[in-house]
Amino acid sequence: MKDTVEIRWHGRGGQGAKTAALLLADVAFKTGKYVQGFPEYGPERMGAPITAYNRISSEPITVHSNIYEPDYVVVVDESLLESIDVTKGLSKDGAVIINSEHTKEELLPMLHGYEGKVYTVDAKAISIKALGKNYPNSPMLAATVAVSKVMDHDAFLNEMKASFEHKFAKKPEVIDGNMQALEMALNEV
Amino acid sequence: MAIRERLSGNEAVAYAIKQINPDVMPAFPITPSTEIPQYVATYIANGEIDTEFIHVESEHSAMSATIGASAAGARALTATSSCGMALMWEELYVAASDRLPIVLALVNRALSGPININADHSDSMGARDSGWIQIYAESNQEVYDNFIQAFPIAENANVHLPVMVCQDGFITSHGVENILLVEDEKVKAFVGEYEPEHYLLNPNEKMAVGPYAVSNYYMETKRAQREAMIAAKQVILDVAKKFEEMTGRKYAFFEEYRMEDAEYAVVIIGSAAGTCKAAIEHIRNTTGKKVGLVKIRVFRPFPEEEIAKALSKVKAIAIMDRSEMFSATGGPLGAEVRAALYQAKCNAEVVNYLYGLGGRDITTDDFETVYANLEKMAQTHEPIGMYEYIGLRTEQAKEAE
Numbered sequence: 001m002k003d004t005v006e007i008r009w010h011g012r013g014g015q016g017a018k019t020a021a022l023l024l025a026d027v028a029f030k031t032g033k034y035v036q037g038f039p040e041y042g043p044e045r046m047g048a049p050i051t052a053y054n055r056i057s058s059e060p061i062t063v064h065s066n067i068y069e070p071d072y073v074v075v076v077d078e079s080l081l082e083s084i085d086v087t088k089g090l091s092k093d094g095a096v097i098i099n100s101e102h103t104k105e106e107l108l109p110m111l112h113g114y115e116g117k118v119y120t121v122d123a124k125a126i127s128i129k130a131l132g133k134n135y136p137n138s139p140m141l142a143a144t145v146a147v148s149k150v151m152d153h154d155a156f157l158n159e160m161k162a163s164f165e166h167k168f169a170k171k172p173e174v175i176d177g178n179m180q181a182l183e184m185a186l187n188e189v
Numbered sequence: 190m191a192i193r194e195r196l197s198g199n200e201a202v203a204y205a206i207k208q209i210n211p212d213v214m215p216a217f218p219i220t221p222s223t224e225i226p227q228y229v230a231t232y233i234a235n236g237e238i239d240t241e242f243i244h245v246e247s248e249h250s251a252m253s254a255t256i257g258a259s260a261a262g263a264r265a266l267t268a269t270s271s272c273g274m275a276l277m278w279e280e281l282y283v284a285a286s287d288r289l290p291i292v293l294a295l296v297n298r299a300l301s302g303p304i305n306i307n308a309d310h311s312d313s314m315g316a317r318d319s320g321w322i323q324i325y326a327e328s329n330q331e332v333y334d335n336f337i338q339a340f341p342i343a344e345n346a347n348v349h350l351p352v353m354v355c356q357d358g359f360i361t362s363h364g365v366e367n368i369l370l371v372e373d374e375k376v377k378a379f380v381g382e383y384e385p386e387h388y389l390l391n392p393n394e395k396m397a398v399g400p401y402a403v404s405n406y407y408m409e410t411k412r413a414q415r416e417a418m419i420a421a422k423q424v425i426l427d428v429a430k431k432f433e434e435m436t437g438r439k440y441a442f443f444e445e446y447r448m449e450d451a452e453y454a455v456v457i458i459g460s461a462a463g464t465c466k467a468a469i470e471h472i473r474n475t476t477g478k479k480v481g482l483v484k485i486r487v488f489r490p491f492p493e494e495e496i497a498k499a500l501s502k503v504k505a506i507a508i509m510d511r512s513e514m515f516s517a518t519g520g521p522l523g524a525e526v527r528a529a530l531y532q533a534k535c536n537a538e539v540v541n542y543l544y545g546l547g548g549r550d551i552t553t554d555d556f557e558t559v560y561a562n563l564e565k566m567a568q569t570h571e572p573i574g575m576y577e578y579i580g581l582r583t584e585q586a587k588e589a590e
Contacts, residue, residue, distance in 0.1 A: 025365050029195040038364035041221075041306065041548075060367070062328075062463035064360050065552040 004057040005150055006067045010086050011076035014046040016137030020076070021052035023141055024150075027159040028056045031151045036061055049080055056150050072148045075099060076123075076140050081107065087114035097143050097189065099123040099136050119147055121189045130181035131174065138178055139185035146186045153186055191369040191436065198326075198361035201333035201368055202268070202294045202354070203228030207238055208376035209340065212263035212383075215243035215254035219273035220306045221358040222296035226268055248273040252280035252293075259289040260398040262388030264340065266291060270358060271298035274312045278319075284351045285320025286410060287399050288417065290343035291351040293321070294336065297459070297511075298358040299547040307548020308357040310458065311512040314521045320414050322352040322421055323489040327444075327462045329366045332356040334438055335486075337371065340380050341428045347420040353489075357460040359548065375435060418490040425487055442492035444484040445499055447473065451481025453563040454500055456526050457509040458485045461544070461551050468556035480560045491525055497533030505538040505563035506530070509579070511545045519576040538566040541576040549580045 007024070011017025018039040025037030036055040042048070053067045071094040075086050078100040087096055095117035098107060104118045111118065121143040123136035145156045160182055164175045196204065203225050206214070216226035232238045243258075245251045251267045258265035269277065274295060284291050299309030313323055322342060326332035332354065339352040356362055371379075387396060402410060422442075429440040444462075447469050448454065455465050462484035472480050483499050500506055508527070510520025519527070523541030530539060542559065544551050562573055 022365055025195060029367065034367050035195060036364060036366055038360070041359050041363070063467045063553065064327075064357075064364070064460040064463045066550050068552065 003059060004055055004061065005072070005148055006070045007054040007056075007072045007074065007144065007148065008067050008070040008090075009052040009054075009074045009076065010080050010084060011050055011052070011137075012046075012080070013048045013050050015076050016135065017050055017074075017076045018052045020074075020137040020141045020144075021054050023137075023163070024054050024144060025056075026163065027145075027156055028054075028150055030159045031155050033058060033150075034060050040066055049084060070094065072097065072144065074140055074144050076136055078102070078107070081110040085112050087111050087116075090114065090116060092116045095119055095147050097121065097140070097147050099140055101125060117147075119143065119189050121185055123185065126181050126184045126188065130184060131177040135181075138181050142182040142185035143189040146189045157182060157186075191371065194368050194370050195365050196329060196333075196368050197224075197363055197365050198329045198332050198356045199224040199296065199363065200228060201329045202336050202356070203232070204370065205333050205336040205376070206240075206266065206294075207232045208371075208373050209264075209337070209380050210238040210377075211240050211266050213241045213243065213255070213258035213265040214267060215245050215251045215258070215265075216267050217245050217248050217251045217269070217273065219248070219270050221298055221362045222268045222270040222273070222294065224362070225294050225296070248276040249280065252277040252284065255291050256280060256284050256287065256289055259284070259291050260287060260388065261390045262385045264290075264344075264383040266293065268294035268296070270296045271300055271306075271312045274316065275300060278316070281316055281319040281321060281351075283399060286414060288349040288414075289351055290340065290349055292336070292339040292343060293351065293353045295353050295355045296358045296362045297355050305547040306358070308360050308460070308545065309511055309547050310355075313353060313355050314512040314514070316353070317489060317521060320350065320418075321489060322348075322350050322418075322425075322487070323355060324352065324487055325355045325458045325485060326357075326361065327460055327484060329356075329361050329364070330368050330438075331486075332361060333368060333370070334432065334436070334440065337376055337379060338428045338432050338440070340383070341431075342421065342424055344383060344385075345421075345424045345428075346386065348417055348424050350414070350417050350421060355459075360460040369436070371436060379431070379435060422490050422492065440486060442485075442487045442495055443499065444482075444486065446482040446484060448481040448483065448499060450479050451502075452479040452504045453560050453567070454481050454483055454503045454505075455507045455509060455556065455559060456483045456485065456496070456500070456522065458488065458522060459511060461509070461511070464551060464553055465556045468553040468560070471553060472557060472560055478560070478564070485522065488522070491529075493525070493529040493532065496526060497529040497535060500526075500530065500537065501533065501535060503537050504567035505540075507540050507542055507559045507563055509542045509544050509559075511543075513543065513546065523576060538563070538570065538572055540566065540573050542579045543576060543581075544579040551580055555579050
């Protein structure tokens with residue numbers, strides 16, 4: 001693994017891409033890493049394209065710029081593929097992870113000749129199956145951990161469980177569904 | 190043992206406020222500083238602190254109420270950004286000339302127009318003549334540490350001046366990073382109880398605050414403010430020393446990074462200094478070129494002689510400003526550092542770059558360009574220009590590079 005793993009998230013306002021980036025920073029922090037999680041702020045409105053970033057390292061991080069040559073790109077909303085070159089600057093040794101019910105072969109023509117690995121995960125289907133609602137960010141977070149290997153699966157699941165237990169202290173019934181969504185995504189991607 | 194955490198810059202400032210538990214916080218929301226009063230209001234609602242939060246109808250009122258509370262004898266603070274600070278303008282001068290030890294959490298953001306919510310130093314740089322001490326931060330850790338040091342500086346009997354604790358909007362205010370927090374009891378002991386020497390609610394000492402003073406007193410008042418600014422220099426260093434004893438983290442007027450043998454130096458303020466450090470490491474590791482950085486922490490009072498000394502051995506200097514001042518000759522940091530270098534009879538080549546206006550990103554590649562330009566200037570002795578742009582989208586900028 002490189003000293004610093006850099007991840008760029010593409011989503012639409014309201015889908016939780018920023019939250020997922022902050023959650024990833026959170027769990028990586030808990031496994032002892034130095035982390036950054038930050039959104040790029042522009043006009044904020046539901047449905048507008050948004051970008052968020054992560055740096056994860058075993059050394060302190062001082063850089064405060066956006067990420068132009070990421071190791072991994074996560075696309076929370078596949079409709080963005082039509083308007084944004086999501087793989088711009090993406091390392092050939094890295095990967096793009098796309099929330100889609102389509103296969104990798106079907107998506108390739110929209111990836112501007114990207115030569116690295118392409119992963120798809122049907123986060124919507126997973127979320128609806130596990131939670132009954134479309135919350136794509138948790139499955140995408142799990143898929144990102146699985147592909148980037150920034151931490152091992154058990155450590156990730158343990159930290160997420162603790163986090164959900166805290167976050168949903170008054171709604172314990174949703175914890176199992178959320179955990180199931182993570183596990184399904186870890187296995188599917 | 191320090192507490193290992195990960196917080197955004199706004200969370201870090203709010204946490205410091207919680208640990209200090211000040212008496213009064215009047216505030217009005219404005220992006221990107223809104224979260225600070227929001228978190229503090231939550232602490233108050235949860236009964237974690239007993240700060241009196243005053244809901245005001247504007248930033249003009251926020252600073253007015255802060256001044257009133259401080260003059261009455263309370264430890265008072267507020268938070269704002271950009272146009273919010275612009276609306277406080279009149280009161281900024283009143284707070285300083287009334288010698289009130291107020292602390293302002295400023296999250297730097299561009300002034301309008303065009304309307305822009307992103308990082309830019311035009312708000313605080315415009316207020317550089319208001320009589321406030323200004324302390325800037327590179328990271329979330331630094332803004333937290335600076336905030337804890339602010340009241341002991343402001344309230345020192347030799348100072349009695351308000352302090353602005355600045356951080357870059359969104360870049361640090363909304364970015365989550367690792368941070369080491371100091372334990373509550375240590376922060377409380379460090380900041381101490383506020384015991385004002387003179388205050389309006391003291392029945393044994395009748396006094397007026399902010400009275401009319403025409404030509405027979407005004408000038409002496411300004412001289413007294415200047416004396417306080419001069420005295421603040423030693424107090425800032427003393428407080429930093431005490432902070433270092435508590436945390437091991439060292440602070441001064443500025444940070445000298447890889448300056449011990451540097452031939453080419455950047456002078457900069459704020460979060461971009463961290464990006465510059467990464468560029469320095471890369472340049473030194475790949476080329477061995479001797480590049481360094483002077484990161485300004487305290488801009489008011491301005492450490493003129495100290496900066497000139499830190500830059501006395503370099504061949505070329507890039508002073509980098511994140512705000513315009515439309516003198517048509519350079520930015521505010523550029524003008525002041527140039528003046529310092531002139532007084533010290535420095536012969537280095539100097540260029541003043543404007544960068545990052547309105548949140549325009551600056552990268553390690555940009556800093557590599559800056560250092561390459563400095564090397565060129567040192568060889569040809571031909572200045573690249575009084576002031577230039579980094580990251581500007583024009584043909585002209587491409588030629589300059």
